Amino acid sequence: MTDRSARIRAPNPFLMALEARAPWEWGSALAAWPMLRLAGVWPRPREDSPHHVIVYPGLAAGDASTQPLRGFLTDLGYTVHGWYQGMNRGPRAGVLDRMREQIAAVHRDSGEPVSLIGWSLGGVYAREMAKEIPQAVRSVITLGTPFSHSPRATNAWRVYAVLSGETLPDELTLHKLSEAPPVPYTSLYSRTDGVVAWQASVQRHRAGHHEPFENIEVFASHLGIGVNPAAWYVIADRLAQRRREWRPFAPPAGTRFLYGTVKHDP
Secondary structure, three states: OHHHHHHOOOOOHHHHHHHHHHHHHHHHHHHHHHHHHHHOOOOOOOOOOOOEEEEEOOOOOOHHHHHHHHHHHHHHOOEEEOOOOOOOOOOOOOHHHHHHHHHHHHHHHHOOOEEEEEEOHHHHHHHHHHHHOHHHEEEEEEEOOOOOOOHHHEOOHHHHHHHHOOOOOOHHHHHHHHOOOOOOEEEEEOOOOOOEOHHHHOOOOOOOOOOOEEEEEEOOOOOOHHHOHHHHHHHHHHHOOOOOOOOOOOOOOOOHHHEEEEEEEO
């Protein structure tokens, strides 16, 4: 694992410069939302699928960054929660405990497991929460989340170290982080991500893992993937599935050009 991780480098300066397109992604999402809503093309929850969703922001971001996505999902009929912990400065003391308490409370009050969506570092949280309390989690979706390879496969590791006050994880921790959560899981990533090396967001099969997972490539920036209309379609489609009736994502007719590689297991 060490040798393989060493070969994965953080995105180059050209890809970092392409992050400047993020404002256009934000604008396109806000423009597409009402038009596509009227056209009725967004996948909507089926009879038994409206449920609670918690959305976690990325490093150095807060609930304001996920407000467009949460508003979109609320409009579709889901009960959506922020993480309500201010700026994401990493897993500082008390952060993970409050996350566990929130998931447990939503699960208890609704009587149904909750879906978790995480953007970048927020996706690491979502994956780990699902591993700790799988009975309370319905599914996990991550957006540009680095969960495999070395932390130096991102251009944000120094920021993480400063904000969190933590050292970089050791090999054993990295191995545990790379294990897929024990619930249906979707990783959305972009080969033009300027912050996270795309290989670090690809889930690979491990012996003994039985829950379905999939890796879906979208054409997006790291700072804009959470408001990218193509990513929103995948999120809506994944959340709309009935429990225990998981099916792999298939781009609808006429939209295949919006997606790159789509791989699933099984």
